[in-house]
Amino acid sequence: MDVDTRREGNVTVVSLAGKLDAVTSPAFEQQMRGTIEGGNHAIVVDLAQLDYISSAGLRALLVLAKQVKARGGKACLANVSGNVRSVFDMSGFATIFEVVESVAVGIEQVG
Amino acid sequence: MIKVEHLAKKFGELTVLRDVNAEIATGEVVSIIGPSGCGKSTFLRCLNLLERPTRGTISIDGVDILAKGTDVAMLRQKMNMVFQSFNLFSHLTVMGNLTLAPIRLKGLGRADAERKAMELLKLVGLGEKAGSFPDELSGGQKQRVAIARCLAMEPKVILFDEPTSALDPTMVREVLSVIRRLAREGMTMAIVTHEMDFARDVSNRVFYMDEGVIYESGTPAEIFDTPKQPKTRAFINRTRSLNFRIGSADYDLYALEAALETFAEKQLLPRQAQHHLLLLVEEVLQIYVPRLKEAVIDLAVSHSEKKDLLEVVLETPGMADNPLAGPDLEDELGLTLIRNLTDRIDFRVVEGKGRLELTVKK
Numbered sequence: 009m010d011v012d013t014r015r016e017g018n019v020t021v022v023s024l025a026g027k028l029d030a031v032t033s034p035a036f037e038q039q040m041r042g043t044i045e046g047g048n049h050a051i052v053v054d055l056a057q058l059d060y061i062s063s064a065g066l067r068a069l070l071v072l073a074k075q076v077k078a079r080g081g082k083a084c085l086a087n088v089s090g091n092v093r094s095v096f097d098m099s100g101f102a103t104i105f106e107v108v109e110s111v112a113v114g115i116e117q118v119g
Numbered sequence: 120m121i122k123v124e125h126l127a128k129k130f131g132e133l134t135v136l137r138d139v140n141a142e143i144a145t146g147e148v149v150s151i152i153g154p155s156g157c158g159k160s161t162f163l164r165c166l167n168l169l170e171r172p173t174r175g176t177i178s179i180d181g182v183d184i185l186a187k188g189t190d191v192a193m194l195r196q197k198m199n200m201v202f203q204s205f206n207l208f209s210h211l212t213v214m215g216n217l218t219l220a221p222i223r224l225k226g227l228g229r230a231d232a233e234r235k236a237m238e239l240l241k242l243v244g245l246g247e248k249a250g251s252f253p254d255e256l257s258g259g260q261k262q263r264v265a266i267a268r269c270l271a272m273e274p275k276v277i278l279f280d281e282p283t284s285a286l287d288p289t290m291v292r293e294v295l296s297v298i299r300r301l302a303r304e305g306m307t308m309a310i311v312t313h314e315m316d317f318a319r320d321v322s323n324r325v326f327y328m329d330e331g332v333i334y335e336s337g338t339p340a341e342i343f344d345t346p347k348q349p350k351t352r353a354f355i356n357r358t359r360s361l362n363f364r365i366g367s368a369d370y371d372l373y374a375l376e377a378a379l380e381t382f383a384e385k386q387l388l389p390r391q392a393q394h395h396l397l398l399l400v401e402e403v404l405q406i407y408v409p410r411l412k413e414a415v416i417d418l419a420v421s422h423s424e425k426k427d428l429l430e431v432v433l434e435t436p437g438m439a440d441n442p443l444a445g446p447d448l449e450d451e452l453g454l455t456l457i458r459n460l461t462d463r464i465d466f467r468v469v470e471g472k473g474r475l476e477l478t479v480k481k
Contacts, residue, residue, distance in 0.1 A: 030405055031372050060394070062401045063453040091394045098459035099452060 010057075011039060019119045020048040021111055025057035028065030037068045041075065049081025052114035056087035061095050073105060082118035086111045120145045120307060121166065121198075121276065126175035127331075128161055135161045137331030139175070143276075143309060148302045150318035151311045152342075153328035154354060159311040162328065163278045166309070167200050179276075192224060199274035203281040205261040207253040213240065213264050214249040217271045225272070232271075239267040243297050259290025266297055277301070279310040295321075315355075319343050327351045359386060360421035365404070368411040372401065379420065386422045392429060392481040396420065399431060399460040399479055402453045406442050407433065414438060429479040438473030441466035 009026035020043060028036060043051070053069065055061075069085065076083040084106035088096055096102040108114045126139040135158045143149050151159045164170040166177060168184065168191050177184050184194055207216050217236035221227040227235070240246050243263040253261055262282055269277055279298065283291040295317050302308065302321050312318050318325055318339065325342040327335045327350075335342065335351045346352045353360075361382040363375055376397055383393040400418070407416055417434040443454060443464065457464070463478040 029372070030401060060397070062398055062405075063456055064401075064405065066452055067450075094391075094394075095398065095456065099455050 009036065011036060013043060016052075016111075016115050017119055019050045019052055019115045021052045021054055021115070023054040023057065025059075027060040028058060028068065029060060029062045030064040033064040033068040036065075037071055040068070040072045044072070044075045044079065044081075049076055049079045050118040051076055051081070051083040052108075052111055052118060053083065053085050054087055054111050054114075055085055055092055056089070058092050059090075061092045063099070066095070066099060066101055069101075069105065082106075084108050084114045084117050086114040120147075120180060121309075122176075122178045123166070124176045126162070126165060126177065127173045128158070128165055128170060129173045134331055136165065136172070139328075139331075139333055141326065141333055141336070143307065145275075145307055146305045147323045148306075148308045148310070148321055149324050149326060150322040150339075151309060151326045151328060152313070152315065152318055152354070153326075153334070157328045158331055159328050160280050163200065163280050163309060163311055167195060167198055167278055169200070196224060196272050197274055198276040198278060199269040199272050200278040200280060201262070201265050201269050201282050203284045205253070205258075205265045205285070207261055207265060207268070209253050211252075212249065213245065213251050213253070213256070216253070216264060217268050220268070221271050236267070236271055239270050240264075242270070242300075243267045244293070257290060258286045259293045262286065262290075262294045263297055266294070266301075270301075276307045276309070279308060279312070281311050281313065283312070283314060315343070327354065329354070356426055357424035358421050359424075360419055363418045363420075365407075365411065365416040365418060368408050370404070370411070372404070375400065375418075382420060382422075386424070388422065388429065389481065392479065395460045395479050395481070396429060396431070399457060399477060402457050402460070403431070403433060403443075403475070403477070405453055406445075406448065406457075407435070409447060410435070410438070410442060427481070429481060431477045431479060433473075433475045434469075435473045435475075436471060439468055440473070441475065442473075443475070 009024060009028055009032040012023040014021050073083045086108050087110065088107050108117055121143040123139055123141045126136055128136040139162055153159050161170060165172045172185065179197065211219065214233060214236055217239065218232040221232045222229060237246065237249060240249055243266055245260060245263055248256060248260065256264065283294050286294065299321055322339050324336060325339050326333045327342055329350045335346060335348045342351065343355055346355050361378060363378060379397055379400060383396055414435045414437060419432045422429050448454060460480055461477045462480050465476045467474050
């Protein structure tokens with residue numbers, strides 16, 4: 009999986025591509041912990057290029073959201089579609105996570 | 120009428136028929152089915168002595184046809200064969216094809232042979248094609264001529280070797296309806312076929328061949344509705360499966376997923392079903408992972424084209440409890456996905472192995 013991180017003003021946009029599964033989630037979690045501990049507390053995770061997510065990936069996103077919230081910040085997910093969307097719907101994740109239609113909307117939301 | 124005992128046929132080192140035993144009674148219609156290369160056609164060709172068996176006996180009406188001095192030409196008059204590729208004489212008209220053998224081998228006069236040939240051509244619906252050459256006929260018409268030519272020798276038994284395999288789908292029906300008519304009239308027939316509906320419909324008995332033997336035989340209802348043997352079931356239900364053994368918590372998930380993707384593509388599974396399969400396997404294995412240190416998991420994925428069923432089965436020796444019901448689940452997330460991805464979940468202990476069966480939602 010590829011993780012691309014960039015700054016848009018005071019917001020960190022994290023773009024994921026490929027698979028967020030049992031194999032890739034631990035490394036992603038670790039990377040995000042570093043990002044958050046580095047002072048990035050407004051995060052938009054862009055899932056436009058993410059092809060696959062399993063419960064391990066959902067947990068990693070949940071951990072990210074909790075860590076941001078614990079520091080008084082905000083996080084949301086953008087461009088949730090296709091297979092990833094169906095996993096969100098199956099798990100009920102779409103209702104417990106802030107999901108927005110685009111990165112631009114996400115930046116407005118958390119910035 | 121026909122009795123076959125311990126028939127074997129080898130081509131060099133390749134054993135095609137291992138030990139075939141069968142009886143076919145007068146008036147019976149027997150369909151012979153099975154995967155490609157299982158020896159169905161070789162079995163028929165041995166009956167007609169187009170292939171010489173390596174071992175075993177074949178008797179017809181109590182006469183051993185493998186005995187020295189057997190009149191092979193006479194045998195083939197009694198037991199004639201219709202081939203996949205028609206084998207008509209292209210330089211002869213339809214009438215010429217039908218009268219050649221009766222005149223030469225049975226000594227019939229030309230007028231009698233032609234009268235009989237015309238009757239038979241009418242029987243197969245080709246009375247107006249008597250003067251045509253094979254090249255002027257469609258595949259279905261050629262095969263009907265081949266059947267009429269076979270009948271011209273007044274055989275007691277007809278062997279059909281995949282009579283519709285070389286035909287366009289539109290022409291299959293016309294040939295099968297001629298064979299059905301012969302069945303109704305009490306002709307003894309052995310038919311190698313891939314037309315399962317036809318085999319069910321026309322036969323008194325069905326032989327399922329595999330591994331060089333008649334692996335299972337029975338009435339069409341027994342073979343098609345309640346096959347007993349695993350290979351028969353797999354063939355009838357057009358089931359293909361993929362097996363994978365996981366022996367360590369550090370198993371290669373991506374190698375497994377690559378195998379699943381290849382399997383799913385070969386089975387032409389819809390993209391959603393492919394995704395459900397991959398996700399389900401990962402989720403179930405994530406729950407099994409804590410138990411991997413002490414157990415081996417045999418994972419089988421099977422797809423029945425006929426039943427339109429995609430199943431995942433995990434077998435674990437020594438596992439008596441359902442891991443999906445276990446108290447050691449990290450959370451409900453994986454289990455929620457598994458429930459949403461499946462139509463059925465069943466756990467049983469079979470022969471000391473925990474067996475988890477999941478039917479994938481497509």
